[in-house]
Amino acid sequence: MKRLCVLVLAVATAACVIASMLFTAGRADDEAAPIFGVKMPPGYRDWRLISVAHEEGNLNDLRAILGNDVAIGASREGKLPFPDGTIIARLAWSYDPLEESEKAFGRPQSFVAGPPKNGVQFMVKDSRKYASTGGWGFAQFNDGKPADEAVHNTCFSCHEIVKARDFVFNRYAP
Amino acid sequence: MKRLCVLVLAVATAACVIASMLFTAGRADDEAAPIFGVKMPPGYRDWRLISVAHEEGNLNDLRAILGNDVAIGASREGKLPFPDGTIIARLAWSYDPLEESEKAFGRPQSFVAGPPKNGVQFMVKDSRKYASTGGWGFAQFNDGKPADEAVHNTCFSCHEIVKARDFVFNRYAP
Numbered sequence: 480m481k482r483l484c485v486l487v488l489a490v491a492t493a494a495c496v497i498a499s500m501l502f503t504a505g506r507a508d509d510e511a512a513p514i515f516g517v518k519m520p521p522g523y524r525d526w527r528l529i530s531v532a533h534e535e536g537n538l539n540d541l542r543a544i545l546g547n548d549v550a551i552g553a554s555r556e557g558k559l560p561f562p563d564g565t566i567i568a569r570l571a572w573s574y575d576p577l578e579e580s581e582k583a584f585g586r587p588q589s590f591v592a593g594p595p596k597n598g599v600q601f602m603v604k605d606s607r608k609y610a611s612t613g614g615w616g617f618a619q620f621n622d623g624k625p626a627d628e629a630v631h632n633t634c635f636s637c638h639e640i641v642k643a644r645d646f647v648f649n650r651y652a653p
Numbered sequence: 654m655k656r657l658c659v660l661v662l663a664v665a666t667a668a669c670v671i672a673s674m675l676f677t678a679g680r681a682d683d684e685a686a687p688i689f690g691v692k693m694p695p696g697y698r699d700w701r702l703i704s705v706a707h708e709e710g711n712l713n714d715l716r717a718i719l720g721n722d723v724a725i726g727a728s729r730e731g732k733l734p735f736p737d738g739t740i741i742a743r744l745a746w747s748y749d750p751l752e753e754s755e756k757a758f759g760r761p762q763s764f765v766a767g768p769p770k771n772g773v774q775f776m777v778k779d780s781r782k783y784a785s786t787g788g789w790g791f792a793q794f795n796d797g798k799p800a801d802e803a804v805h806n807t808c809f810s811c812h813e814i815v816k817a818r819d820f821v822f823n824r825y826a827p
Contacts, residue, residue, distance in 0.1 A: 524701075524702075524827075525701055526701075527698075527699055527700075527701070528698075528702050528717055528719065530746075530765065530766045531705045531715045531716065531717050531746070531765075531766050532715065532751075532763060532764060532765045532766065533707050533715060533748075533763075533764040534762065534763055534764075535761060535762055535763075535764070536758070536760075536762055538762075541705045541706065541707060542705070543702055543705050543717065543826070545702065570826070572704075572705070572826050574707075577706075577822065579814045579815050579822075580814070580822070582814075583811075583814050584710070586710075587709060588708065588709055588710055588712075589706060589707075589708055589709075589822065590706060590707040590708075590709070591704065591705075591706045591822070591823055591824075592704045592705050592706065592823070592824075592826035595826075595827060637757075640753045640754070640756075640757050641753050648751065648753075648754070648763065648765065649765055649766070650765075650766075652717070652744070652746050652766035652769075653698075653769060
């Protein structure tokens with residue numbers, strides 16, 4: 480009986496490992512976004528903070544702008560344009576009133592990040608590869624899956640309004 | 654003449670180094686905050702992000718909550734209470750409308766972080782040392798200098814409204 484248990488457990492474990500490997504191999508964050516071919520950079524959630532923001536209107540979110548080491552270095556120096564190798568990540572979450580603080584103040588006071596919202600976006604600097612879009616490749620992933628081409632057609636036209644800041648909306652928040 | 658220049662430069666350099674050492678030794682971020690004796694943890698601006706928030710009313714800021722490695726680990730696991738060694742940092746900046754986006758949308762749309770505002774705050778977990786305040790030591794620094802005792806008397810009473818979450822307002826934003 481004991482031997483059978485060990486065998487069953489071993490087979491079950493092997494099956495789980497294989498299933499997990501298959502799942503990992505095919506998972507969405509391996510897919511490149513359309514137009515620019517940007518993939519989700521591994522470990523971006525561990526990157527350091529550039530700044531924070533809030534969008535009103537339809538977006539209605541709280542967001543954080545993180546950067547890889549190149550992005551952080553350039554942001555802190557405040558030098559433009561950003562060097563090749565810069566990757567900036569924009570995370571966003573639902574804009575939720577904090578219940579406890581609303582109760583204590585008797586009115587909305589604190590707004591905190593709820594569940595993820597409006598996807599995760601990346602800007603990748605490669606001045607040769609992306610020469611026609613200010614040197615930036617853009618990508619948006621919704622639930623780890625690249626957004627469609629139509630979404631990616633809107634990136635550069637919107638970022639063009641801050642061309643004077645190398646197409647980046649946020650400055651480094653000290 | 655060349656020798657004199659070298660000598661003058663050497664003396665001037667030495668004087669600068671000494672002045673800089675004296676300045677560093679006495680600078681504000683070596684000072685401990687009152688009541689809890691918490692000092693500004695070195696390198697906190699490089700810590701990883703726990704979450705983001707916006708305060709309305711008099712505070713009127715955008716904020717980021719960063720954590721040291723212990724804080725990030727515990728926040729991601731979502732286990733309470735936070736272990737000893739946890740340090741959580743709350744940074745805040747002016748809540749500024751983004752001019753370019755307001756122009757493009759014809760109404761306020763994006764709010765970004767302006768200059769630092771409302772100081773930098775820290776929560777340090779030491780369940781024995783700070784047993785009378787839920788295991789947390791609190792500190793606020795304004796422009797690198799500890800805020801006064803009156804300010805530090807308000808920390809715990811406010812954080813008590815989220816006692817059920819180990820006195821921490823923000824959850825980890827994935």
